Amino acid sequence: MKKCLSFLLVLCFVLPVVSAQESAGTLIRGGIAADRLLFPTLAKADKEGNLYVYSKGTKELLSYNKDLKLRYRVGGFGDDAGYFTDPSDLIVFKEDIVxxxxxxxxxxxxxGNFKKRIAKIGNIDLKKPLGLSLDYKNRLYVSDPEVGAVLICEDxxxxxxxxxxxxxxxxxxxxxNSNYLVLELGTKKLTILSSFYSKIKSFGELTSPHSVWTDLSQKIVxxxxxxxxxxxxxxxLLEKTNFAPKRPSEGYCSFAPFEDGFVFTSFLxxxxxxxxxxxxxxxxxxxDDSGLLVPSGLDVDSNGRIYAADEAENIVKVMDQKGNPLxxxxxxxxxxxxxxxExxxxxxxxxxxxxxxxxxKxxxxKKEDVCDSVxxxxxxxxxxxxxxxxVRFNGSTEVGIVASDTTWKPAAISAIxxxxxVATxxxxxxxxxxxxxxxxxxxDLAEEPSDLIMLSPQRFIVLFQGKxxxxxxxxxxxxxxxxxxGVRSFHKPTQEQIDYSLETDKFTQPIAISKFGNWLYILDKAAMRLVRFPKGLLLAPPVMKVTPELLDFGVVKPDTTTVRELVIQNLGGESLSGSLVKFPKWLSVSPRTVNGDDVVIKITANTxxxxxxxxxxxxxxxxxxxxTxxxxxxxxxxxxxxxxxxxELKIGQKTAKVGGxxxxxxxAPFIDKGVTMVPxxxxxxxxxxxxxxxxxxIEVSFDSRKIFASLQVGSNDVALEDxxxxxxxxxxPPPAVKQGKTFVPLKFFTDILDCEVYWDSITKQLRIVYSP
Incomplete structure (x- = not known):
């Protein structure tokens, strides 16, 4: 038997060990890029070269730096004072954006932070202000065609x-020259007025004028x-340059000088x-052709793959966490x-x-008029x-109606x-x-819900039309x-399709919500975009409830296993994380870590x-x-x-106790690379x-257990017969000789003999219990 075990050890030195390693699982997600446009209208630039573009489809104003990197987005769908209706022009005035x-x-x-809304200048109510400009004294000129006047503002x-x-x-x-240049949409002409507002001349023969720009001294564009x-x-007329098939939106549409030319928006x-x-x-x-045309549904699977339904394209797009299509x-x-x-x-x-x-498939x-399922x-x-x-189904079979209320206007359903x-x-x-x-x-809710996630019977994530x-x-x-x-994406811009958002980030018209890991995903219908937010923006600090308050095992008989459950619930928002840092030596615990909202720890007692x-x-x-x-x-x-x-053993101590x-x-026993070595x-x-x-x-035998082991000093391999x-x-580490004594890892004994080890990290004492 000893020779056989030794031969096995020799073989393990000459035969290579082959192990299989699985590749990491693929993840997913998608939508229109945060820096892209949907039916854009106005385009303006400031003195620093930053560009401002209004995206009518998402009702957002986007700001880019001179390298065309997104600085921020502001706006969206809503009725508050800071929302846009149909903006026409933009200008920097007195350290503000107007x-x-x-x-x-x-x-x-x-x-991009909203400050105020000006509905009246003097005693004149604004109706549809369009073009904005400044004069050499930094006075603001507001042209309102429905008022039929240009209003000049000071501080x-x-x-x-x-x-x-x-x-x-x-x-x-x-x-x-102190004259005024005015673009009149009624006559489709440019008009020059004197400093006393008398008409000097009109010119232009314009077809469908959108807006005008001038350097104030040499040319009018x-x-x-x-x-x-x-x-x-x-x-x-000095020059005419056609740019068809590109075309601005109908009506007023501002443009701006940029680098060696002009920038404008092509609406369609x-x-x-x-x-x-x-x-x-x-x-x-x-x-951006990779976006969602009519997004309608969203969920994320257990591997992080994102599924986004597009009702117009008749597909469900599956993407990884970077938006790459799978x-x-x-x-x-x-x-x-x-x-x-699955x-x-x-x-x-x-x-x-x-x-x-x-x-x-x-x-x-099969059911008519379905709103949602889970x-x-x-x-x-x-x-x-x-x-x-x-209605409950088992497979394709309809089992029956489990809840019903004809007054409902159903919005979503979620389950745990x-x-x-049911959200109505x-x-x-x-x-x-x-x-x-x-x-x-x-x-009862204060607003109409769009979607919900049921975290537990006590907690719910609810998506509304704006929050x-x-x-x-x-x-x-x-x-x-x-x-x-509010301001969105005011951070290092990304060209990726998912918006990796900060606490100040918002969305436009959300319709669906899902969560995975530390993220919340919101499908933005108007922006045709999938937005990702840190879960910490929403989930409140955890509140821990532990039951029972006393773990009573009663009488634990020999050779039996007595198990109790410690139930840890999170009554707050953010997921619990932690561990059992101290427990009696006569207990075994699994798991020792707490990660999640509801955790059950199994505690086993041994006498x-x-x-x-x-x-x-x-x-x-x-x-x-x-x-704690x-x-x-x-x-x-x-x-x-x-x-x-x-x-009983102690690290660094040359004496031990056997049965007292x-x-x-x-x-003395010692520690080598974090491993306890024993004689x-x-x-x-x-x-x-x-x-x-x-x-x-070295041959070790335990005849009563029919266990035999063969090992060598310096070798990690052990031939074991059990x-x-x-x-x-x-x-x-492998067996080692110290001062003439052979030492092995303590794990050698615990694995082959099933002994129990109790370790005191403060005193560095070991207690090993073995039942023959």
């Missing part, structure tokens, strides 16, 4: 003068239909375009989607189509209909183990049910963020080395990001306990084994 919009001027600071928007009786003025400049026309100060191409002095047209910001799933008019385990549910006109996550839950327990699917019903919740618009409520259909709670809120079971707001209209007929009372200490909890543990030992061998008797070791012969014989040497091999089965195992 934007002309329907019925008002909107004032922002240079970082704090106080009216200084007005130029009345104009035919729909769209833009006005004070020239260096007009954006007219699909061309740029340049006039001299004598009103003669979703582009920012530059035309240089030579007439060459180039696209500065192009259309594959697409063809689906007719997909609406909301949800993922459960399956994907797609709501369409015929019901809910269930597929694998790779797109393979499984079955159809996977429940035991392979069931809950289908929410527009009639106010929640044992419960589901109109009534603005969340109704919580057990999965058997018993109504457990009704939460996301974390609510408790009573409907109280634990935390909120969003509210479109093998205890004194008979005694009560033990010690504490478990749990430290988490929600604080101490749970007492109580155990009674029986009248008789099995035979055991109890050995002191033994001289000669050489081989001492422990082997203390456990009833024998040690011998044979041609360089109960007639022979195998090779590894030990690290």
């Amino acid at each position: 934007i002309s919009d329907v019925g008002a001027l909107l004032v922002f600071d240079l970082k 704090d928007f106080e009216l200084w003068r007005q130029i009345p009786k104009l035919d729909k003025p769209a833009q006005c400049y004070l020239m260096q 007009v954006l007219d239909d699909d061309s740029i026309k340049t006039f001299g100060m004598d009103s003669k 191409d979703h582009e920012l375009v530059k035309i240089n002095k030579a007439g060459k047209v180039s696209v500065l910001i192009s259309k 594959f697409s799933i063809e689906a007719k008019s997909p609406k909301k989607i949800t993922i459960g385990g 399956n994907l549910a797609i709501v369409n006109q015929t019901g809910v189509e269930v597929r694998t996550r790779s797109g393979e 499984l079955f159809l839950c 996977f429940g327990s035991e392979d069931s699917i809950f289908v929410l209909t527009g009639k106010g019903q929640v 183990e044992g419960h589901f919740a 618009a109109g009534e603005n409520r969340i109704i919580v049910y057990s999965q058997s259909g018993i109504k457990e709670n009704v939460i 996301v809120e974390l609510l408790d079971k009573s409907g109280s707001v634990m935390r909120s963020f969003g509210k479109s209209g 093998a080395h205890f004194i008979p007929k005694k009560t033990y009372l010690e504490n478990i200490t749990l430290e988490t990001n929600a604080g 909890i101490v749970v007492p543990c109580k155990l009674l030992t029986p009248e008789e306990l099995p035979k055991q061998i109890n050995i 008797k002191t033994i001289d070791l000669g050489v 081989l012969r001492f422990l082997s014989e203390a456990f009833g084994g024998n040690v011998s040497f044979d041609e360089g091999f 109960g007639g089965e022979t195998k090779l195992v590894k030990i690290t």
